Amino acid sequence: xxxxxxxxxxxxxxGCGACAAACHEGAIExxxxxxxxxxxxxxxxxGDCLPACPTGxxxxxxxxxxxxNEEAVHQAKMQKFGVRLPCGCPGTQSKAIKREAPAEGPAxxxxxxxxxxxxxxLVPVNAPYFDNANLLxxxxxxxxxxxNFHNEFIRNRITLIGCxxxxxxxxxxxxxxxxxxxxxxxxxIVRMEVPCCGGIENAAKAALQASGKFIxxxxxxxxxxxxxxx
Numbered sequence: 405x406x407x408x409x410x411x412x413x414x415x416x417x418x419g420c421g422a423c424a425a426a427c428h429e430g431a432i433e434x435x436x437x438x439x440x441x442x443x444x445x446x447x448x449x450x451g452d453c454l455p456a457c458p459t460g461x462x463x464x465x466x467x468x469x470x471x472x473n474e475e476a477v478h479q480a481k482m483q484k485f486g487v488r489l490p491c492g493c494p495g496t497q498s499k500a501i502k503r504e505a506p507a508e509g510p511a512x513x514x515x516x517x518x519x520x521x522x523x524x525x526l527v528p529v530n531a532p533y534f535d536n537a538n539l540l541x542x543x544x545x546x547x548x549x550x551x552n553f554h555n556e557f558i559r560n561r562i563t564l565i566g567c568x569x570x571x572x573x574x575x576x577x578x579x580x581x582x583x584x585x586x587x588x589x590x591x592x593i594v595r596m597e598v599p600c601c602g603g604i605e606n607a608a609k610a611a612l613q614a615s616g617k618f619i620x621x622x623x624x625x626x627x628x629x630x631x632x633x634x
Contacts, residue, residue, distance in 0.1 A: 405469070406469075407466065407471070408449040409444060409465060410432075410441060410449070410451065410462055410464060411463050411465040412432075412439050412440065416460060417461040419434065419438055421439070422457060423439050423453035423456050425456070427447075428452060430481070431444070432453060445470040446476065448477075450525055450578060464573075474530075514554075515558075516555060516558040516559040516560075518560075519562055522563045523566065529578070529581045533562055534582065534586035534587070535587050537587075538589050538591075539564065539582075539590065539591045539592070540557055540558060541564050541591060541594070541604065541608045542557065542594040542595070542604075543594065543601045543604050546594045546595065549630045557624075566604055568601065568603025569600040569601070569603070574603075575603075576611050576614070580614040580615055582611075583612060583615040584616065584617065588617075589620075591619055591620070592621070592624065593608045593609075594625075595624075596625070596628065597628060605623055608621075
């Protein structure tokens with residue numbers, strides 16, 4: 405199939421191994437002191453390895469390549485890390501978060517986060533918490549700008565965050581797979597008013613369209629001084 409996949413420039417590669425460490429899927433290995441894409445079917449085309457490369461040896465190209473095999477990647481991780489680390493890294497281990505009901509009376513503000521991980525590039529495409537979920541796709545700055553973000557937006561939603569300006573690559577493909585492969589009830593997109601934040605809105609809209617599903621969605625914009633823009 406024709407798809408986006410990474411390309412490693414052998415001449416630029418200095419053999420530091422940073423890309424292999426950054427590749428959560430295990431598609432890149434060090435061979436004779438150079439980085440090699442040893443498993444094309446392990447490469448998801450999202451490019452977590454690109455920002456890790458200090459010499460700019462890794463780029464994207466579109467060519468004929470085997471489809472990304474998520475199940476094979478999962479099985480390889482299980483063999484390498486065991487059941488306790490299904491994603492290869494403790495910080496990316498998928499889990500649901502259950503919280504006890506707060507006691508009566510005044511209490512500290514509590515987190516409303518109901519799952520982990522939350523970064524778009526780290527979250528799995530399929531997870532039990534996506535079933536019948538109200539999905540929140542938010543620019544990461546919004547939670548800092550808007551004071552009541554947890555109670556108004558994260559509560560009763562599954563949260564995905566990203567920064568379209570600083571993160572490498574496009575979110576559209578990953579979001580499309582999440583929406584298409586799960587029973588998503590609704591999508592709420594929260595972005596900042598700054599122009600560069602339009603990338604996350606555009607990616608979410610494109611993913612909704614590409615999924616082929618009719619799902620209720622809305623966009624909420626947060627101003628830089630922490631208000632919901634009318």
